Amino acid sequence: MAEVDGIKPIYADNAATTALSEYALSKMLPYFTEQYGNPSSIHTFGIAAKNAVENARRTVAQAIGARVNEIYFTSGGTEADNWALFAACRLKKKQGKHIVTTQIEHSAVYRTALELEKQGYEITFLIPDTYGLITPEQIADAVRPDTILVSVMLASNEVGTVLPIADMAAAAKRYGALFHTDAVQAVGHIPVDVRGLGVDMLSLSAHKFHGPKGAGALYASIRVPLAPMIFGGGQEKGRRSGTANVTGAVGMAAALEESVNNLERDASHLTFMRDHLIAKLLTLPGVSLTGHPTQRLPGHASFFVSGVEGEPLVRALSDLGICVSSGSACSAGSGEPSRVLVAMGYEMLRRESKERAAPVRISLSRYNTLEEMDRIVSLFPQAIEIAREKTAALFSFDDTVFDE
Ligand SMILES: Cc1ncc(COP(=O)(O)O)c(C=O)c1O
Numbered sequence: 001m002a003e004v005d006g007i008k009p010i011y012a013d014n015a016a017t018t019a020l021s022e023y024a025l026s027k028m029l030p031y032f033t034e035q036y037g038n039p040s041s042i043h044t045f046g047i048a049a050k051n052a053v054e055n056a057r058r059t060v061a062q063a064i065g066a067r068v069n070e071i072y073f074t075s076g077g078t079e080a081d082n083w084a085l086f087a088a089c090r091l092k093k094k095q096g097k098h099i100v101t102t103q104i105e106h107s108a109v110y111r112t113a114l115e116l117e118k119q120g121y122e123i124t125f126l127i128p129d130t131y132g133l134i135t136p137e138q139i140a141d142a143v144r145p146d147t148i149l150v151s152v153m154l155a156s157n158e159v160g161t162v163l164p165i166a167d168m169a170a171a172a173k174r175y176g177a178l179f180h181t182d183a184v185q186a187v188g189h190i191p192v193d194v195r196g197l198g199v200d201m202l203s204l205s206a207h208k209f210h211g212p213k214g215a216g217a218l219y220a221s222i223r224v225p226l227a228p229m230i231f232g233g234g235q236e237k238g239r240r241s242g243t244a245n246v247t248g249a250v251g252m253a254a255a256l257e258e259s260v261n262n263l264e265r266d267a268s269h270l271t272f273m274r275d276h277l278i279a280k281l282l283t284l285p286g287v288s289l290t291g292h293p294t295q296r297l298p299g300h301a302s303f304f305v306s307g308v309e310g311e312p313l314v315r316a317l318s319d320l321g322i323c324v325s326s327g328s329a330c331s332a333g334s335g336e337p338s339r340v341l342v343a344m345g346y347e348m349l350r351r352e353s354k355e356r357a358a359p360v361r362i363s364l365s366r367y368n369t370l371e372e373m374d375r376i377v378s379l380f381p382q383a384i385e386i387a388r389e390k391t392a393a394l395f396s397f398d399d400t401v402f403d404e
Contacts (some may be wrong), residue, residue: 011368012364013325013363017208017211017213018252021210024212024252024254027250027253030090031049037049037248039052054245059256060204064187064204064219065195072219073216073245073249077155080216083226084149085149089121090148098121099121100123100126104134104340106182120276124398128340148177150177150178152165153183154182154192154202155189158291159291160339162186162190162295166197171385172373178200180200183203183205187208187256188209189209190267190272203218203219205250209259211255212248215248217252228240228241266298270366273369288303302359304357307356307357310326313360315387316382320379324360358387
């Protein structure tokens with residue numbers, strides 16, 4: 001990575017993606033170079049690859065308290081989320097066409113729900129409070145006899161808030177709806193146990209916990225016979241065809257095992273850095289915290305900065321050697337205001353608002369240090385100043401155009 005003034009940039013955008021751990025890489029390498037067989041082949045190369053995939057499945061299952069036959073490998077969190085929603089529709093065809101989800105979901109759930117709406121499903125999008133929380137009571141009020149699925153994320157990618165999923169799943173059971181949780185930001189960071197949570201389906205993604213990109217899994221309880229998503233050679237018990245991503249599965253399992261084994265140690269290091277950063281940044285004028293003050297992911301700090309647009313702020317920070325994001329990586333590039341923050345009540349994010357303000361997300365990993373937090377704190381005021389000047393220039397130009 002290019003250095004800024006002879007200093008290595010700080011990577012603090014771990015909710016977007018994480019560095020592959022050396023341990024995971026070391027476990028993956030032999031399956032690129034020596035054991036490159038196709039798990040469906042019956043010779044020794046194929047058997048070695050198949051064993052690797054099945055060992056990975058066992059490790060992933062153990063890490064989240066599932067049975068080995070309840071884990072289906074996917075290409076990541078997006079595919080797992082899509083699969084969960086479409087599978088529930090197929091499975092519960094006779095029960096109804098009502099789905100309950102929330103305004104804070106990642107697009108992988110939110111846009112899938114919008115697609116299902118187009119196909120004739122009725123979707124209830126629950127509105128969060130200002131912390132990004134949804135309550136079990138909201139679920140209990142929303143479910144009906146024709147509700148087939150409730151899908152609520154375990155932890156928010158934008159504001160880091162951790163939601164009370166176990167109580168929500170219990171509330172959803174009233175009329176027999178299935179419960180899915182997008183646990184992509186939670187797995188590997190906080191304890192996740194599918195039985196304790198009482199969920200029917202759960203999505204996870206390797207690149208959020210120092211595994212490789214393009215690998216993930218859907219947990220589906222044995223009570224939930226998943227409808228196939230991809231047709232072909234019959235892999236993943238006929239439910240998700242395609243030659244297995246052997247290195248992806250091996251890397252995901254190794255990264256998850258490492259994260260879960262060190263969960264407490266890493267969480268206390270992350271929480272300490274996060275709280276230090278939050279305390280210091282909140283002393284700056286115009287900076288406020290978004291998300292829940294305590295019920296949040298250990299490495300997640302998110303703020304709202306007044307008088308700036310998100311892009312100039314993220315660029316100014318990047319020029320100073322600090323890599324963070326403005327909201328989620330997926331919506332950050334779109335120029336659209338964050339749907340999640342608007343739903344949480346941040347009305348000034350709407351385009352038509354005269355007030356300028358932007359979210360900024362600083363997401364840490366076990367590889368960050370306290371010295372880096374101090375560097376972020378010391379450079380933040382400079383970045384805000386640069387971004388405020390750029391924002392003001394942008395808007396005086398916009399006004400001129402508008403006046404004509
Ligand atoms: C909450 C959440 N769900 C789903 C996804 C999508 O995961 P993937 O990048 O593996 O497709 C992400 C990634 O940003 C996420 O944060």
